[in-house]
Amino acid sequence: MPDPIPQPDNPPAVVPAPVPHKPVNAPVKIREPKHNFSSTQGLLSRLQELTGTPVISYYNSARSSMVQSHPDLFLDQLHQIGHKKTLSLVLVSYGGEGHAALRIASILRHYCEFLNVLVPSRAASAATMLCLAADKIIMSPSGFLSAIDSSLRHGLNPKGPDNKPVTVSVDQVKRVLKFLSDEGPSKIDGTVSEGAYRTLFKYLHPLALGEIDRASSNSTLIATKIMNLHPDIFGSSEKISYLADHLVNGYPAHGFPILYQEAREIGLPVEMADEQLSDLLRDLVRSYDVATLPATTHFSETFYRFTGYPDIIESSGRRISYRYSYNKRFNPVSREWLTENDLSQWINFLPGPGGKIQIQALDVPAPPAAAPLS
CATH class of the missing domain: 3.90.226.10 (2-enoyl-CoA Hydratase; Chain A, domain 1)
Incomplete structure (x- = not known):
């Protein structure tokens, strides 16, 4: 007779077959922000x-x-x-x-x-x-x-780690030019030479530089116009010009x-x-x-609902607030989050009878490109 097959001293336990997972059909409660x-x-x-x-x-x-x-x-x-x-x-x-x-x-x-x-x-x-x-x-x-100096995100600005244009201000440009002029023979007749600008333009397009300068001038003009709505409080036009310039460039x-x-x-x-x-x-x-x-309700790892009130304008008896309300679903093909069921709109909060709060929709266009990071 052939020798018997040796058996281990501790034979492995029999592992039962996995039981198929049954999805839980319990309703998910949508989380809402506390409006206070x-x-x-x-x-x-x-x-x-x-x-x-x-x-x-x-x-x-x-x-x-x-x-x-x-x-x-x-x-x-x-x-x-x-x-x-x-x-x-x-x-x-x-x-x-x-x-x-x-x-x-x-x-x-x-x-x-x-x-x-x-x-x-x-x-x-x-x-x-x-x-x-x-x-x-x-x-x-x-x-x-x-x-109040203006920082501008222009399509021709240098790209950041996320491959998106970074913001650049006039003050940053001035400091770069000052650094280039101080660190080498880049001055001719007391002005920054062509070499300094050539170095700068390797990283910042001339059109973007012009747009940044325009934005800075715009900030000065806006500050001046706002103060000129009630000039008497500042005493003189010279004081208004000083404050506008100082807040932008100082x-x-x-x-x-x-x-x-x-x-x-x-x-x-x-x-x-x-x-x-x-x-x-x-x-x-x-x-x-x-x-x-904001309040986030997760339905799964790739699907959630986002709700929030990022802006509030309120007086006695009334609040106007913008309400974000939309779903986000991850698309495995495009590898990006897609927005679905967007019900975002401006909302009126009003005191109601019996201490209740009335919430009404306002027929006002949504702010452009205002969706928060999610």
């Missing part, structure tokens, strides 16, 4: 009592900015408030389009004789331009303005923060908010910070 409308309405009422003026707030989240569709919504709000002797604007924004700031400033000045701008946090770039429309800029200890970086003391030293009409006002403004900003946090 009741909270902000209460805070605005208290601000109105404290300041003795009607108050309108303008909040851009870090994902958003001032764009050309916003002035029309300001007009909508201010038409409801009516013409007032004094109006207070709570402003929180990292900036955006200078032309939008000019239009908003013009609308605000049309509806009031005196304008206070309350700065509890960021009021940078184009938001600083908007502050120039104020007879009084009231800053909290954490509030700041910024330089700082080493676009995001350089201009705090209360600095704003006072350069001649802006600023005041420091007292503790009670600062506390109310801080609470209002915190409520808006929460209200503008």
Whole structure:
């Protein structure tokens, strides 16, 4: 007889066949942002009592900015408030389009004789331009303005790591030319020589350079025009020209923060908010910070829904806010995220009976190219 096949001392256990996965058909609850409308309405009422003026707030989240569709919504709000002797604007924004700031400033000045701008946090770039429309800029200890030099993203600019054009400012160009002139024999008769420009043009197209210079001149012009909406507060045309030039060209970086003391030293009409006002403004900003946090509902690893309110324009009894609401699905063929079922639109928040909140759609075009990163 043949020898028996040797068996292992510990034979492996029998592994059962895998059970097919059964999908769970439980409904997915769509997550919604907390709008905090009741909270902000209460805070605005208290601000109105404290300041003795009607108050309108303008909040851009870090994902958003001032764009050309916003002035029309300001007009909508201010038409409801009516013409007032004094109006207070709570402003929180990292900036955006200078032309939008000019239009908003013009609308605000049309509806009031005196304008206070309350700065509890960021009021940078184009938001600083908007502050120039104020007879009084009231800053909290954490509030700041910024330089308003224009940084431009042009199709002919150098490409970044993501192969997209980077932003370039006039100040950056000036510093490059200064560096080239200081580091070598690149001056002829006191001017930067052709060699320095030839080196610069290897990386920056001349047409892009011209567009950057145009944008910088445009920023100076917008700042000047906003201050000329109420020139008496600045004393003279020379003071207006100085402030416009200083805010555009006087700082080493676009995001350089201009705090209360600095704003006072350069001649802006600023005041420091007292503790009670600062506390109310801080609470209002915190409520808006929460209200503008986006909510994401994941249906799978390649499919989710995004909802958010990045922009808020609010006064007593009414809030106008842009609502993002769309699906994102990953396409494995093109290897990109596609937008589906886009229901984004401007929304009206109104107090309703019994403490309920009425939410209505507004027939206003969506801001161009305003979709946040997702």
